[in-house]
Amino acid sequence: MSKTMTGAEMVVQALQDQGVTHLFGYPGGAVLPIYDALFHQTKIQHVLVRHEQGAAHAAEGYARSSGKVGCLLVTSGPGATNAVTGLTDALMDSIPVVCITGQVPTHLIGSDAFQECDTVGITRHCTKHNYLVRKIEDLPRILHEAFYIARSGRPGPVVIDIPKDVQFASGIYQPPKNIQHKTYHPQIKGDLAKIKQALAMMAKAKKPIFYTGGGVINAGPAASTLLRELAAQTGFPVTSTLMGLGAYPATGRNWLGMLGMHGSYEANNAMHDCDLMIAVGARFDDRITGRLDAFAPYSKKIHIDIDPSSINKNVAVDLAIVGDCAHVLEDMVRLWRSESLSADKKSLADWWSQIDRWRARKSFAYRKSDKTIKPQYAVERLYELTKGRKTLITTEVGQHQMWAAQHFHFEEPNRWMTSGGLGTMGYGLPAAIGAQLANRDALVVDIAGEASILMNIQELSTAKQYRCPVKIFILNNEYMGMVRQWQELLHGGRYSSSYSEALPDFVKLAEAYGLKGMRCSNPADLDAAIQEMIDSPEGVVFDCIVDKAENCLPMIPSGKAHNEMILPDADEDIGNVIDDKGKMLV
Amino acid sequence: MNAQTPAALSPYSSSAGKASRTETHTLSVLVDNEPGVLARVVGLFSGRGYNIESLTVAEVAHAQALSRITIVTTGAPETIEQISHQLERIVPIHKVTDLSLLDGFLQRELAMIKVRGKGEARTEALRLGEAFRARVIDATTESFIFELTGAPKKIDDFVELMRPIGLVEVARTGVAAITRGPQGM
Numbered sequence: 219m220s221k222t223m224t225g226a227e228m229v230v231q232a233l234q235d236q237g238v239t240h241l242f243g244y245p246g247g248a249v250l251p252i253y254d255a256l257f258h259q260t261k262i263q264h265v266l267v268r269h270e271q272g273a274a275h276a277a278e279g280y281a282r283s284s285g286k287v288g289c290l291l292v293t294s295g296p297g298a299t300n301a302v303t304g305l306t307d308a309l310m311d312s313i314p315v316v317c318i319t320g321q322v323p324t325h326l327i328g329s330d331a332f333q334e335c336d337t338v339g340i341t342r343h344c345t346k347h348n349y350l351v352r353k354i355e356d357l358p359r360i361l362h363e364a365f366y367i368a369r370s371g372r373p374g375p376v377v378i379d380i381p382k383d384v385q386f387a388s389g390i391y392q393p394p395k396n397i398q399h400k401t402y403h404p405q406i407k408g409d410l411a412k413i414k415q416a417l418a419m420m421a422k423a424k425k426p427i428f429y430t431g432g433g434v435i436n437a438g439p440a441a442s443t444l445l446r447e448l449a450a451q452t453g454f455p456v457t458s459t460l461m462g463l464g465a466y467p468a469t470g471r472n473w474l475g476m477l478g479m480h481g482s483y484e485a486n487n488a489m490h491d492c493d494l495m496i497a498v499g500a501r502f503d504d505r506i507t508g509r510l511d512a513f514a515p516y517s518k519k520i521h522i523d524i525d526p527s528s529i530n531k532n533v534a535v536d537l538a539i540v541g542d543c544a545h546v547l548e549d550m551v552r553l554w555r556s557e558s559l560s561a562d563k564k565s566l567a568d569w570w571s572q573i574d575r576w577r578a579r580k581s582f583a584y585r586k587s588d589k590t591i592k593p594q595y596a597v598e599r600l601y602e603l604t605k606g607r608k609t610l611i612t613t614e615v616g617q618h619q620m621w622a623a624q625h626f627h628f629e630e631p632n633r634w635m636t637s638g639g640l641g642t643m644g645y646g647l648p649a650a651i652g653a654q655l656a657n658r659d660a661l662v663v664d665i666a667g668e669a670s671i672l673m674n675i676q677e678l679s680t681a682k683q684y685r686c687p688v689k690i691f692i693l694n695n696e697y698m699g700m701v702r703q704w705q706e707l708l709h710g711g712r713y714s715s716s717y718s719e720a721l722p723d724f725v726k727l728a729e730a731y732g733l734k735g736m737r738c739s740n741p742a743d744l745d746a747a748i749q750e751m752i753d754s755p756e757g758v759v760f761d762c763i764v765d766k767a768e769n770c771l772p773m774i775p776s777g778k779a780h781n782e783m784i785l786p787d788a789d790e791d792i793g794n795v796i797d798d799k800g801k802m803l804v
Numbered sequence: 805m806n807a808q809t810p811a812a813l814s815p816y817s818s819s820a821g822k823a824s825r826t827e828t829h830t831l832s833v834l835v836d837n838e839p840g841v842l843a844r845v846v847g848l849f850s851g852r853g854y855n856i857e858s859l860t861v862a863e864v865a866h867a868q869a870l871s872r873i874t875i876v877t878t879g880a881p882e883t884i885e886q887i888s889h890q891l892e893r894i895v896p897i898h899k900v901t902d903l904s905l906l907d908g909f910l911q912r913e914l915a916m917i918k919v920r921g922k923g924e925a926r927t928e929a930l931r932l933g934e935a936f937r938a939r940v941i942d943a944t945t946e947s948f949i950f951e952l953t954g955a956p957k958k959i960d961d962f963v964e965l966m967r968p969i970g971l972v973e974v975a976r977t978g979v980a981a982i983t984r985g986p987q988g989m
């Protein structure tokens with residue numbers, strides 16, 4: 219139904235029509251008309267964050283945990299620039315987000331007006347697409363297009379910059395029809411001939427492996443179900459990137475654990491030795507491949523991805539199937555069955571016994587202690603004590619993030635939210651709030667580091683205001699642990715500025731924000747403390763004092779290949795492993 | 805614009821160890837003629853470190869507001885394939901065609917070349933201009949401006965001939981290109 223309304227009203231109407239339930243935002247002069255329109259309605263809950271970066275990460279957490287588009291609203295100038303880190307994060311991890319920014323009135327654009335910035339210019343490189351709305355007639359179409367682009371194909375963030383005069387202007391609103399976008403039509407179905415070719419390669423493989431990524435999660439829960447089916451049908455081992463955890467269950471028979479820089483020994487060695495790699499919704503990132511000229515040297519590679527530019531970008535593949543993972547996996551499962559294909563069982567059995575020998579190295583093992591809490595132990599206990607409930611985990615960035623990935627095990631997709639591509643410290647708390655608002659029934663825990671959490675600590679106010687009982691589980695090692703570890707590896711243990719000096723008292727800090735604060739430093743008390751945290755109906759900041767010097771292992775040192783991992787028992791000579799060429803890398 | 809960074813030596817670089825041939829390709833890109841679209845294209849090249857040898861743009865279908873961008877770029881074949889795919893990701897882009905992969909195409913460029921000289925030099929310039937079918941579009945007693953259309957190589961050659969005679973400056977449009985035969989892009 220078309221109706222006359224103001225630009226600001228159109229924004230709110232379009233968000234409602236697009237099914238937005240929560241809008242993360244922060245007001246300012248250039249978005250006041252939109253805030254006024256929000257005032258007159260109840261369908262969308264506006265969530266007032268305390269910093270626009272928080273709004274972007276909260277929208278990401280909301281999107282990742284719900285599969286819907288996350289939405290934020292910020293003012294011009296500093297509001298928009300503050301959101302840039304979150305937009306870049308969403309771009310790197312392919313998270314569907316729509317960000318509405320206010321802009322100075324059209325006649326002032328380019329005059330260095332108060333709180334003017336070139337938002338479309340600044341965000342061009344960190345969005346999938348962006349718009350400056352110059353006239354009211356374009357607004358309804360752009361609003362709906364933005365949602366279409368954000369969620370279609372390879373998802374990503376879209377910015378709509380709306381000058382204040384356009385918000386006040388009135389025009390005719392158009393509801394979202396089945397939009398036929400002029401140019402943007404990502405390929406959804408995979409080429410059947412190529413899919414059949416892939417299956418033939420799979421039936422012949424002696425050492426196959428599924429290498430899955432965030433694309434499987436983005437393709438919706440059906441893709442995860444289909445991946446499980448295909449793994450069961452073929453009996454092939456499955457590993458996943460950081461972003462893809464949960465697509466295949468960690469308790470599943472074919473699971474090898476995460477691969478990559480801090481992945482498991484069995485996953486990385488299987489990647490190195492495989493003769494057929496089936497990459498599904500993964501992008502051959504440098505954290506995953508290690509040294510490229512030694513990457514899976516004996517393998518044929520099949521790559522399934524919705525983004526043609528991901529194919530052959532870092533690694534040349536033998537067979538590329540462009541399409542949505544869910545659709546391609548569906549065809550694969552169906553054809554594997556209907557063509558009565560079967561794997562080479564004899565070779566597969568040998569492959570699995572090789573994998574079991576690697577697994578026997580127990581690469582995630584660590585030295586237990588009854589004096590200090592080992593960070594791995596803390597994550598392990600958190601996992602054990604939250605098992606069986608709907609638990610969503612977010613993280614900050616650093617060692618704790620990798621320990622969370624290694625020791626917290628995911629059974630379902632959309633339960634794990636972490637900043638993978640950009641590695642943004644400060645992601646976890648706002649993302650937890652977004653995830654909690656999308657999943658009121660879930661236990662949401664941000665596994666944090668004491669340095670990262672301070673980057674968006676102000677969002678504790680948001681958690682309090684909206685009664686989000688998120689649990690901030692800080693693995694407090696009093697170091698920027700990941701930086702300290704690299705300094706130990708590369709710079710002779712000269713810990714330049716990586717000590718977390720002058721930390722706040724996190725218990726008092728929690729209390730200052732009106733939340734519950736807890737501290738635990740004794741392994742013997744840990745279970746009871748974690749249980750108390752879980753049982754608390756409030757938001758909790760849990761200051762878990764852990765071993766300060768623990769390194770995150772195993773590790774593929776920079777510039778090395780998958781089969782050159784440092785294992786936990788080689789902890790001693792960690793300072794000599796990386797050569798000069800490796801030191802240049804990040 | 806130069807993208808041959810030392811990163812080619814990095815162990816993370818896909819070209820490490822491989823000596824990939826550098827090729828020159830001409831890409832035709834059909835885009836919606838909307839504000840910012842050129843910035844998106846140019847930004848992609850600078851952001852990802854691709855080379856631009858030449859870039860031209862003009863509206864080609866007013867009713868549909870379509871512009872055609874012609875880009876000449878150099879790189880390894882796999883880099884150029886990446887460039888095409890990365891361009892295709894830009895939302896207002898309709899179509900990307902790598903003309904160099906097709907059977908045949910024509911490219912033309914227009915140049916205006918200012919030459920200064922008297923006496924012998926002047927006649928020599930005129931004589932060469934005729935040989936290249938350059939038109940004289942401005943003349944004073946001590947200068948000429950030639951207008952020359954042709955493939956970039958022809959213009960390069962002409963400019964080199966003018967240099968010793970008294971080349972003052974050159975303005976070039978950059979390359980426009982189109983496939984041979986009856987088919988459109």
Ligand SMILES: Cc1ncc(C[n+]2csc(CCOP(=O)(O)OP(=O)(O)O)c2C)c(N)n1
Pocket residue numbers: 614615616617618619641642643666667668669670671693695697698699700701
């Ligand atoms: C915004 C931002 N700045 C800097 C970095 C670089 N960085 C990566 S990990 C890290 C240290 C994180 O320390 P902490 O949160 O205490 O986690 P830990 O490694 O100790 O578990 C830093 C500074 C980053 N990833 N993000």
Ligand SMILES: [Mg+2]
Pocket residue numbers: 616667668669693694695696697698699
């Ligand atoms: Mg720390």
